[in-house]
Amino acid sequence: MLSRRLFLAAAPLSLAAPGILRAQSVSVFRTFPFALGIASGDPSPDGFVIWTRLAPEPFEAHGGMAMAPMPVDWEVASDDRFATIVARGQVIARPETAHSVHVEVSGLQPQRPYWYRFTAGGERSFAGRARTLPLAQAAVDRLKFGVVGCQNFEDGYYGAYNHLAREELDFVFHYGDYIYEYRGSPTRANYFGGGLQVPVRQHLGQELFDIGDYRLRYAQTKTDTDLQRAHAMHSFFPTFDDHEVENNWVAGISENADVPA
Numbered sequence: 095m096l097s098r099r100l101f102l103a104a105a106p107l108s109l110a111a112p113g114i115l116r117a118q119s120v121s122v123f124r125t126f127p128f129a130l131g132i133a134s135g136d137p138s139p140d141g142f143v144i145w146t147r148l149a150p151e152p153f154e155a156h157g158g159m160a161m162a163p164m165p166v167d168w169e170v171a172s173d174d175r176f177a178t179i180v181a182r183g184q185v186i187a188r189p190e191t192a193h194s195v196h197v198e199v200s201g202l203q204p205q206r207p208y209w210y211r212f213t214a215g216g217e218r219s220f221a222g223r224a225r226t227l228p229l230a231q232a233a234v235d236r237l238k239f240g241v242v243g244c245q246n247f248e249d250g251y252y253g254a255y256n257h258l259a260r261e262e263l264d265f266v267f268h269y270g271d272y273i274y275e276y277r278g279s280p281t282r283a284n285y286f287g288g289g290l291q292v293p294v295r296q297h298l299g300q301e302l303f304d305i306g307d308y309r310l311r312y313a314q315t316k317t318d319t320d321l322q323r324a325h326a327m328h329s330f331f332p333t334f335d336d337h338e339v340e341n342n343w344v345a346g347i348s349e350n351a352d353v354p355a
Contacts, residue, residue, distance in 0.1 A: 121216035125150045125158075130313055131322035132212060134224035135330040137265065141200035142224045142329055144168060144210050148193040152313040153298060161189045166214040168197050174209050174221065187214065192309050204229045222326040225264060238262070240328065243269035243335070245315070248276070248293035252320040259323035266328045270335025273311045277301040302340075 127150045136143045148166070151158025163186045170181040181201065187193040195212065202208060205228040212219040228234045240263045245252065258266065276282075278297035281290060298314050299307055316322065336342055342349045 123150045123215050123217055127214060127217050128212065128219040130157075130316040131325055132210070132219050132222045133325035133330065134210065134222055134328075135332055137225060137227050137329045137331075138200075139204040139227045139229050141198065141202050142208075142226060144170070144195075144197045144199060144212075144222070144224065146195050146212050146219060147313075147316075148187050148195075148214055149313060152317055153310065156189060157192060157309075157313065159189065159193045163188050164193060164214055166195050166212055168195070168210065168212050170199055170202070170208050170210045170224075172208060174223070176209065176211070176221070180208070202226050205232065205234075220326065224329045237264045239264065240266040240324075241269065242266060242324075244271040245321075246271070246274045246337075247315050247318070248274070248278075248295060248297055250294050252318045255318070255320040255324040259320070259327045263328050266324065266330045268330050268332045270333050271337040272332070272334070273302075273308075273315050274337045275302040275311070275340055 127148045128146055129152050130147050130149050132144070132146045134142050134144050146166070147157065148159055148164060149157030165184050166187050167184050168182065169176065169179050172178045172180050181199055183197070185195050185197055187195050199210075204226050207223055207225050209221050209223050211221045228237075240258050240261060242254070242258065274297075276297065277300045279293070280296060281292055283289070284291040297311065299310050302308050302311055340349055
C-alpha cells in the first residue's frame with residue numbers, strides 16, 4: 095500500500111515526467127540521418143572543414159529528406175569524450191545542396207587532434223577525429239600521410255580503408271577518382287583485356303549525367319562503412335581526377351563525341 099509520505103515524495107517526479115520526455119527529444123527521422131558518415135578535410139594550422147549530409151534513406155529521392163531546411167548543430171572538442179568543447183555552432187542543411195553541411199572551423203591550436211560531431215532532428219552522429227597542420231615556421235621532424243585514390247565501387251570492396259582507419263596517420267591525401275561515372279551493369283567488358291568482367295558490386299543508376307545522378311553515386315560510395323571509418327579517423331586532402339566528371343575529359347572536352355561543349 096502506498097503511504098502518504100511516499101506519495102508526496104514521488105509526486106514531483108510524476109509531475110516532471112512529461113517535461114523529461116519532451117527534453118529527451120524524440121528523433122524526427124525514421125532511420126539514422128547520418129548514413130553517409132562524416133568527414134573532415136582541408137586542414138590549416140588553426141582549423142579544418144567538417145562535413146556531413148543528412149540522408150536517412152540515401153538511395154531515395156533527395157536522400158529521403160523533405161524539401162525543407164533542417165538546422166544542424168556541430169561541436170568540436172579537445173578530447174574524445176567531449177568534456178571540453180572548444181567550438182560549436184549551428185548551420186542550416188538546405189535542400190538546394192542536398193542537405194549537406196560544410197563548416198569551416200577556425201581558431202584552433204596547430205598540430206594537434208580534435209574531435210567533432212553533429213546533431214540534427216534529435217539524432218547525433220558518431221564522432222570523428224580531425225587534425226590541424228603545424229605552423230608554417232614550425233620545425234617538424236615527420237608527418238605521416240596515407241595516400242589513396244582510384245576507388246571504383248564496382249571493382250572491389252574497400253577493406254584497405256578499414257586498415258587505413260586503424261593506422262596512426264597525420265593526414266590522408268586522396269588523389270582523385272573518388273567515384274566512377276559508368277552506369278551500373280551486372281556484367282561488362284574488362285577495360286584492359288576486353289573479356290567478360292562481373293562486378294563485385296553494382297553501381298546504381300545510369301551513366302552519370304545530371305546532378306541527381308552524381309549525388310546518387312556519391313551517396314552509394316559513401317555508404318561503404320570502411321570508407322566512413324577512414325573519413326571519421328583522418329582529415330583528408332582531396333583533389334579530383336577524370337572520373338569525377340568523365341573518363342579522359344580534357345579542358346571541357348568530353349570523351350564522347352556527341353556531348354556538346
